[in-house]
Amino acid sequence: MRAVTRFVKSGVVGAAMLAAGATGASAQDSSDPIRIITNNWTSQLVLSNVLGQILQAQGTNVEYKSSDTQLQYTALAGGDMDFQVEVWEGSQAEAFEKALAGGAVDYGAHEAVTREDWWYPKYMNEMCPGLPDWKALDACAGKLATAETGSKGRFVGPPADWGKHYSERIQALKMNFQEVPVGQAATLWAELQAAYDRKEPIVLFNWTPNFIEAKFDGQFVEFPVYEPACLSDPKWGSNPDAVYDCGAPAKGYLKKAGSKQLGEKWPKAAAFLKKVNFTNPQIAAAAAMVDVDGMTPEDAAKKWIADNEAVWKAWLQ
Template identity: 85%
Template sequence: MNTVRTVAFLGALGLIAGTGGAMAEDSADPIKIVTNNWTSQVVLSNVIGQVLQAQGLNVEYKPSDTQLQFTAIASGDMDFQVEVWEGSMAESFEKSLAGGAVDYGAHAAVTREDWWYPAYMNEMCPGLPDWKALDACAAKLATAETGSKGRFVGPPADWGKHYSERIQALGMNFQEVPVGQAATLWAELQAAYDRKEPIVLFNWTPNFIEAKFEGQFVEFPTYEPACLSDPKWGQNPDALYDCGAPASGYLKKVGSKQLEEKWPKAAGILKKVNFTNPQIAAAAALVDVDGMTPEDAAKKWIETNQDSVKSWVQ
């Protein structure tokens, strides 16, 4: 959707506020919005981009590696990211703040990222969702690729998880097999679900998956920050990562230092942006279930969430 159509659409919804002064107040340079390789992040980046365009601002979308984006934001090469997930990005996020990036606040959404399995596996592997019960069931998840080990379908490598290290730290009879993109996770899940075959894979919430498939997260040893930094913490005194991910993680926004200096109007809007779990899941579903493009999904999302968008621009 081009800028003219976006502005006209948002104007029809009454979501343009003070556009006449935006360019005089804010730089005409493009605001570089980071996009990542999962659906809700791309859609919601477009949501904010379309709102900023309607305010008379210039935007560009810049794809980035999930971890390297933080270095780019801290250095001012990119300007903001709308979905900072605690479970996979906390370490890189904290380093970026020390390097000059700015914490633009948390969303209302509560997140979780971890191993997940469909509910029918509870009968196949008694004792689930406990991780020890899953490990005892590893042979049922073995494939030609993993030999005698169970297969864990892991996320793209650049998402910064440490699941292979977790497997080793906990002495599990599993092997991680990462996918190249998020869509492959859902294809693997759908194929197994249709045949009621055992599968354990990386999943997260909020996500459209929870409305489409019945299942639950594997329960690993409870997360503590020391699990990531102190080998002596946890049941393996010689290894890090012998725990699960945060069960109630944050979802934040991060921006460059120059954002508020060059585009104060955009910075003010970003501070007010606040997504809920249902809003994020709905954003993903518009693309992954309904088949819309991210641009059109953003337009539909804005139409459905007018009250939220109005609160950002007022």
């Protein structure tokens, strides 16, 4: 019994000392680890590792925390995690805004832009002349029909909860299509791989930058060009009675996000992270090392750091 109390006591003392150490060092960057969020796609993983490794080289402690794309914003706002390198406008804008209202901090945009929309492999250009125009695709619906969709063309859509309104778009544009939402991204790629190998027609949801462009040759379908009014004013566009009669923005932002305490506890690191700025080619190259060359994200990050010294040295100034 006595041994137990002694153990507990020493634990308490230890914790108190740790806490004292943490507050004492507040003038400099804290020795606590910065918790960098990792998601489950390549570019994000490699970029997170790039930044983590640079920070570590500067003597900052870093911890990687894997998280879901939606929940990470609650964690950022609540101070449970500290930094996210890829905030996508198309799929995460809403949750990101909410997090900003809840205390998270906008760490600025990358030069890279993002796009999320309907996408098809290049060999379909011969099957459906007129692509990438959406009207040509609509005319080609019969070739994309399956047993389940009947006479309608099959569009392999994103997971239903990703907040896209493709069924509405199909209706608004009076397209002869049906959306079949998948459960997760892996399903999209399995569909694409299978169709690609068999040279079958397929139209599916895709985004850039990601590893798909390195492995598969294809392009986005061109819908009526996006304007904010399209989503708010039914009169806008070809269908006077409906919204969503347009494509998605072709140049969505890619931002960085941090927790409130990031700037307070690690001012030097925060200044660096604010300056971080990746371009589309840089991101694609980073992802390709993993997806095409089969490296681990850690090794890919190491190689990227070695290859792009000038780039990241500038961010540290």
